[in-house]
Amino acid sequence: MYNGGKIILGLAVFAGLVTFPFLYNIGQADRQPDLKLDTPVIRQMAVKHCVEPKAFMRAEHMQLLNDWRNEALRQGNREYVSSTGEKYNISLQNTCLHCHSNKKKFCDECHNYMAVHPYCFDCHLQPKENVQ
Amino acid sequence: MRALLPFITVIVLVLLAIVGVEAANLQFLFGVVIPYAAAAIFLAGVIYKVVSWGRVPVPFRIPTTCGQQKTLPWIKQSRIENPTTSAGVITRMLLEVFLFRSLFRNLKTELREGPQLSYGSDKWLWLAGLSFHWTFLLILIRHLRFFTQNVPIPVQMLEHLDSFLQIGLPLLYITDVIFLAAVTFLLIRRFTIPQVKYISLAADYFPLFLILGIGVSGVLMRYFIKTDVVGVKELTMSLVSFSPAIPKDGPGTIFYVHLFLISALFAYFPFSKLVHMGGVFLSPTRNLANNSRMVRHVNPWNYPVKVHTYEEYENDFREKMKTAGIPVEKE
């Protein structure tokens, strides 16, 4: 090979970048989100269910919150009728976080795993949690 | 026709992923086997290509540059355009790779009335090309959040910066908008400019359609047809830790479409024009200093040539030359 030294150096950098995801995680513990549902409100529910079915909530809760926000603040409609016909008060703090009052052990578990930081709580209040 | 076939190919790839996952339940094939294979082909293929280029000798400097070369001391040298030093070459290469400097000189040529050939500035290709490559890179870096357990701080900072407009939920990424707009521009350009259309081959359209397909499926997945992103990360983390497993109620079909198109892109990469990613570093007009007049470059494939000098020739024929009256150098 001509100019072998420089080319091999370049290829080593390339291989390092491509395999970065494989190398970076070596020795880091696998930490999957561990969601806790044992809040006072949820404990009292006979059938434990969310506003919408679980699969929908997992994928679409951000969209739902966006729709809620628009409904409440732009349309002035603070009542949400779910797909199963139940009525909910549209509110981040008083509905979602009323049931999920363990935000750190629920919302944040997923969000830290995915490195998303919803900016909602710059303004909205978070539930007071006993830090164990 | 040359655009239709690549378009149909990409549609077929999408359908393959949909049918494979929905009807045949081949999640493991599309989620594990094909991505691993594509990554291996990509890595080995690019290295193979670069090494095979490295084996080709470059017999002389190719100073097809467009700046004043180093000459008499009172004439100003264009140090970056026509470098004589390694520092100059490195600067030229970095500017080429990060800013597409030579594309900035792109001109449009028109035959006006007269007939008169006229040239005009045309920066749109440069702008769209640069936007496309940069947003592609930034999106790829942002995707590291799927591949790292503790997402590196720079990746998180990039994510915040990219979504700082705070439009909608999940937040709109600025790079997504620019990416799709730029790829669309590059595609439309091939359809509408007659000269460019004339020289466009299936191998030019296919990567564009494929990349557009990847962008569209990604944008659909984030903003429209949502899927369980935590499930995606469980899958990707299992891939990078070499313990592949499809999560129980894993991500939806749209994710497998996205992933299959990416696998196709990565496997296709080393055998297509896309290897210009490695090629740009090996292009002789960019990586050679123009020092032909300072350094002797010996052609590497020169073999020892048997030479017969004039002196030897005269020694052989001196007597005959003298008799014929031809002047000789040595008596």
Ligand code: HEM
């Ligand atoms: C060629 C490289 C790739 C390109 C150009 C690309 C492009 C995109 C784009 C434009 C989006 C829209 C949202 C965003 O920008 O984050 C997206 C989303 C996404 N991509 Fe990719 N992608 C690539 C590779 C991958 C790979 C290798 C994976 C995982 C195996 C992946 C998984 C995803 C997922 C899960 C989303 C949805 C993200 C969300 O909902 O926040 N992508 N992609």
